[in-house]
Amino acid sequence: MANDHAPRAGWPIFRSLANFQPGNLPGDLIAGLTLAAIAIPEQMATARLGGFSPQIGFFAFMAGSLGFAMFGANRFLSCGADSTITPIFAGGLALMATAGTPDYQSLAMALALLVGAIMVAGSLFKLGWIANLLSTPVTVGFLAGISVHILVSQLSGVLGLASPDGPTLYKLGVLASEFDKANPYTLVIGLGVLALVAGCEKISARIPGALIGLVAATIAVIAGHLEAKGVKVVGTVPGTLPTPSLPDIAPERWVKLSSLAILIAVVVMVQTAATTRSFLSDPDKPADVDRDFLGAGAGSLIAGLFGAFPVNASPPRTGIVSETGGRTQVAGLFAAAIVLALLAFGATLLQHVPDAALGGVLLFVALRIIRARQIAMIFRQSFYEFLLVVATAAAIIVLPIEQGVAVGIALSLLHGIWTTTRGRLVQFVQVRGTTIWWPAGRNVAAEPRPDIAVVGLQAPLSFLNAASFHSDVLKVVSASTPKPKLLVIEASGVVEIDFTAAQALHDLFRECRDDGVTVAIARLESTRAQDAFERFGLYEILPRDHVFHSVYEAVHALGGQA
Template sequence: MAQPPATHTNWPIFRSLKAFRPSDLPGDLIAGLTLAAIAIPEQMATSRLGGFSPQIGFFAFIAGSLGFAMFGANRFLSCGADSTITPIFAGGLAVMATAGSPDYQSLAMALALMVGVIMIAGSLFKLGWIANLLSTPVTVGFLAGISVHILVSQLPGVLGLHTPDGPTLYKLGMLAKDIGQTNLYTLAIGLGVLALVAGSETISARIPGALIGLVAATIAVIAGHLESKGVNVVGTVPGTLPKPSLPDIAPERWVKLLSLALLIAVVVMVQTAATTRSFLSDRDKPADVDRDFLGAGAGSVLSGLFGAFPVNASPPRTGIVSETGGRSQLAGLVAAGIVLALLAFGATLLQHVPDAALGGVLLFVALRIIRLKQIVMIFRQSFYEFLLVVATAAAIIVLPIEQGVAVGIALSLLHGIWTTTRGRLVEFVHVPNTTIWWPAGRQVGGEPRPGIIVVGQQAPLSFLNAANFHSDVIKMIGASTPKPRLLVIEASGIVEIDFTAAQALHDLFRECREDGVTIAIARLESTRAQDAFERFNLYDVLPRDRVFHSVDEALRTLGGPA
């Protein structure tokens, strides 16, 4: 009986090929052909989105596929040029150089190398937790904002209008002003490709609607002599192959790129983690996120050496590999080989591809990444988090895009901090006819006990809430009638205690002792919290025999009624 492919953590490179069997070859070949058909138009379009010629997108795809196949763990993940990060780094690079210039490409190469190094460092230092920096509402808002950027950047090409420079809202205003000059041929091509891609996706994601659309649009341009009617085309695509080289930029410009590289790396980490967790190599084992960071990082390093830009994991392309029977990274290597062959022998086939067709592909990408269902769900279930969606999207649309992304990350962190600070003191009551003490609430028919207070903190105890915890306990003791003789802290929710919180507990234990109130800890279950009691010498002020496995045990031991 055939066994499922196993994860071999000790294999240094091409890990997904370790369990390869000859019977897997047909599935990988079919998946590779399908992936190439999807990737070719997408990589061309994404490259143009970033201000590069189409073959640079092919270089990025080849590098991303090879780098991830060598060092990544996921069997399905496709890595290459990605429309999520391209508008971000294109906006940052445009401030430093003119898009399309040699200087611009050198900066992009340097950025790819820096992002790759950061990703590799993230893998070596096990920084997979960074992928959790963006909450779901912030991620949804981030994608909505990126979508608007892509739509606004591609509409001029689809409409046959001049692309204005400036902020997104200014571009929208200029487009609205010039809408009457729309070229109907380019509009028909752009919307036709968009409809074809969307229709193909509706029928089956395996249908290469983008490639079919590009071929049909190219035939229409040639047959109808549409270039003479104002339809812009890609033009000559050099049949050059990627050759390793290093970017020639001054040292101080590397320093200027650092903040942008960190920003891009965080976004790549988030998307790589989400992709590899969505398409698991082995359903019985968790995703090896740190190893996949290494693969994506190696892809960006190779991309920089090949003269391209940072690469990222692609959820749609990864889904294609998984759905079409791919069994290993051989599928990605097959697709990369097809793209390489196109560069070497078929680049002239691309010169009549209309820009509007690439714009139509990107319009579909932009519409696909807007998560309308999630936005509606967040609005219905948590209005305050819906405001996070709106704020993040607005920041990315209104501000320079890299600043908007930074604001989104900051909002996510602030949201996490705010959530932690909301964890306030909770009073527990005794559930009749049991030994259970439960948080007081409308659905709990519990009862307090005279002279006994049982409280808990349902959040990590840290500098964010330590002062509130201390003051709330003191207030509860002061407001209790009669004065309590026993205070039990139910600590199951306290999974962490930092230095500031430990000092607050020191003070609380001392003040209770001076006030004649016996204090005990129950259910200190977290090993990190237990280590904190040892590390911060909390047992110097609270005897070890005052720490119990349950509230009931504490009451029985310290003389309280059971």
């Protein structure tokens, strides 16, 4: 969407509050209260997924909410800890430090600062197009693979078993072999919370099923003295408020984090763009994707300064704000204030929350992000792109997760290149009784013109297809009986010509001339392709008066001459 990145006049900060009116306040407060009820258990569970204590998830939510409200544009978008990126960076950080240690947290803070800086740079340099790097099949496969990682990582907590180390499939095998040792209480709690959250979601997304499930599970633990029966709980949650600090890590470790930071930033860009386009502040105006990159980047910078990890836009939470009457980012700020109050005055309420309940919440999140209907649709409509879904998911499941994500991005780029450049040579015929030249086909009544060959390529002409284009054109010329005297290249689909392709065209023009075949170009509409003809000196071998606005003009002007 080209208009996504149009410059906007307005406030330098808190632009999402520019249209705030006192009448918006009741709706924003209700939306903020609902958002807090959804976010509290989700942020705790996401922090646990990344190997952090629950309050770090609260820090991330407050940082993301404040940063986006200050610098973002979308009125509804909720930014905070996110289960999509958490498994990715947790896997990368685990290679450098042990989860739960001060070193691990310092690395997470540094990563958040790097991701934030990349996001801010992406906004300043208008890099919103990066959000289009992942095709839909690759995105669907990516989410399916992440879902499997979350499911497997939480099974041990739900079963009450020790979490095994190793690749995802190995962990799954170990847990399956030890299923008979599962703690029945933790299993009931985990599956019960999963069922409760799913049921509430089915009735209405506004019902805070996760919060209800955590409260019910905590009451059950206390009333039934389940800690003595092997049910693990969150334990003491420090009520200390976050204070700004910089991570204390060596310079070479910043360098090691850079590749992971780029990977995380690309995923955040993709999800932020998808979220802001799905929940437009104004249905009559395009999303300001670049400004929202700035908001999400500011959220990660603040998170890094206050001891947390990278944050991301959340489509489900953003939908909650939109559906419950939110009108501005006051809703997100109010939710952050509620979380801050809980952390300051009610942290002791969280110490008996069972780990299995948080696992149940994450099991629901994992199942929700699998887009089963979309996978089925891709399978029915495009089997080759379904294979992209499978390949991406398999890479993320089998390989270390950050490598799997990199493979997914590479597959998406390769798919885009292949789709863009796979065009084969098309032969045109003159439609009987008209001056129109059209691609040959069963339903096209053609006017016989044996002395003229018209061909075209419906793709950019580049090093990827230049050689085949050159040889295919010569085959058409040599296979025609009698040999055509005029060759017209219909170039409306050629939007770009690179150096390799220009050399192939130069050779083609020369070989046709030496063979007594006149060459003409028709409908060279792309300004980039026109510039390429000038830049690469193609007019030195193809006269300028052999370039026409239509195939008919070329045939009319040169057909008799040839």
